[in-house]
Amino acid sequence: MRAPAGLPETPSSRMDAQESPAGPDPVLPYKGRVRGLTIILLVLLLVPSWSGEPRRVLFRRDLSVRATRFVPAGGWPARIGALRPVGALSLSARQPGFGGFSALALHRDHAILLNDGGNVVRLRIARGMVRTLPGSTLDDGPGTGWRKDSRDSESLVVDPASGRAWIGYERVNAIWRYAPGFGHAEAWSRPRTMRRWGENSGPEALVRLADGRFLALREGALRGSGPRAAALFDGDPARPGTRSATLRYLPPDGYAPSDAAVLPGGDVLVLNRRWQPPLRFDAIVVRVPAARIGAGALLRGRVIARFGATLGGENAEGLAVSRERGATMVWLVTDNDGAGWRRTILAKFRLVE
Template identity: 45%
Template sequence: MRRRTRYSLMLVLALLCQWSGTPERPMLGRVPDLTATPVLLDPADPKHVKVGALTFIGGVDLTSRDLAFGGYSSMTIDHGLFTLLSDGGTIVRFRIDERFRLSARAFGDLPVGPGNGWRKEERDSESMTRDPSSGQVWVGYEGYNQIWRYSPGLTLPAQMVAPRPMADWSVNGGAESMVRLHDGRFLVIAETNRRLPSQARSALIFDRDPIERPLKGFEFGYLPPEGYDPSDATELPDGRVLILNRRLDLPFRWSVVLTLIDPRHIRPGVTIRGREIARLAPPLTVDNFEGLAITRENGATMVWMVSDDNLLILQRTLLMKFRLDL
């Protein structure tokens, strides 16, 4: 009886040691369950494909029976391989052909990051950018206001830095957008952290890899369209930066605006406003778009956007493809 009691106490202690007071963050299973269902840009008019400087090529609604699927806030595309990173540190990879059929599906998880990874807040990965030459990947974390650099494929070893200019960025409004420019500089834009008293968002230019030189660079402001928050950015072949801005009007009425800025015009302390090139709003197919990337096809620039469904049944994980005509 005493031995049984001792074993029971040991089991209770073991469980208590594993319990942190908050539930474990959702984790994807080992079997990559993923389905793509085609969607139209305008459900009422299949011929409606032109929106500003964008021409709709196609899109899909990504679904999975895995309860941890969703929440994708950033995306990279490497020779046709898509990598979606959620705001909970989960990874989805796949290839998609010209008929929007999926292949090479794979699920994964960030190997390390802020905290021990038990809570979702410790893997609040909101932005991602990649060096096409080395394959290294940088991830921006909200809350901790850190930037982590991972080895190719988001693997170990990894290094991190907490840049001093980002120290006071708000818990839920930090490094939502991050771009490695072709000249080696890095551009980071906060989602909601403002350069008061204006509505311009706090933004940074690092003159090199922030992991190596976190203090080398300067601050400036990005002014998004009124009522919108910047959610991601990517560099175009000509060196300009395309910024994705999104807005929520209740109940669950999302809209997005794409703007262009030229890094050559950015100087320390200035506020720069993007030039609007496209606006998507209902009744068009639109959701909480937070991930942005480009590809090149036969000399044309293709813009890809993915939406963050916040793991809610009322939202969708949409992957949309457009041709950019400037």
């Protein structure tokens, strides 16, 4: 620590200065080299090693989202199965890596878009106008948060009353609970029923059922077939010790679940996507009756919508449900994988019962 200015020099320091011989001190260069090596060693010991991988993209809190009207080639059909198109927006922003949205939730008067790198974007949509609200990034979560795969956030549930949020993470197959606004984590767990779900095929869908239970669906192989693992929680899945049971979900052949949402009556909508090389996707929405959801069950449902090329071949990953003037609205968001040349589409449909 440097001494405060104004303190008098000690006699010994004055004497040393006066008695120093003229010319360079041959010992000083050696001392300098030793000091330099010591500093380098301390840095290597105290600073965590860099793996060589770049830091995950962090969205600016004040980013502004630009929304333009999206209409598929040939226009919207009058109906897509049980869904009647209301409108859609193509979203963009002057932000490197913008997009990559893997989950969608609606809370009060705004939409919450969560991307697979731990970034949260909030949009208020009213009377055809879109306003960007302050966003956030998940500081708390698995790992250090430096690399993208330590914030591989794939599924989201937001409590309408408190604003608390539950996020499902791939790679580690964990569920974290966050305080309102995502400011900090409150609890987390790696449930026993999810530990064998694989590194890149974990809790792609998470939904809170009408009775307070939680249902998580494993993604599995994108182009696979057959039942996918699922977990049913008696309560908060982020609280260690919450009882859970295994069950399975059977998606349409060749599809994988990507998100889910609960309907007002308790049934669950499951969004399923199919990858068609090289970079085209299509989506199907399945309705699963609430009465079939239980420990050990094989969840099946009926297809209520087939999107085909209606979403421009983009990757539908997020699903949410809202109620407006007595009608049930179904929302979808697509994942552009952070590629600026691909579209991020937020679409809204009315459910025809």
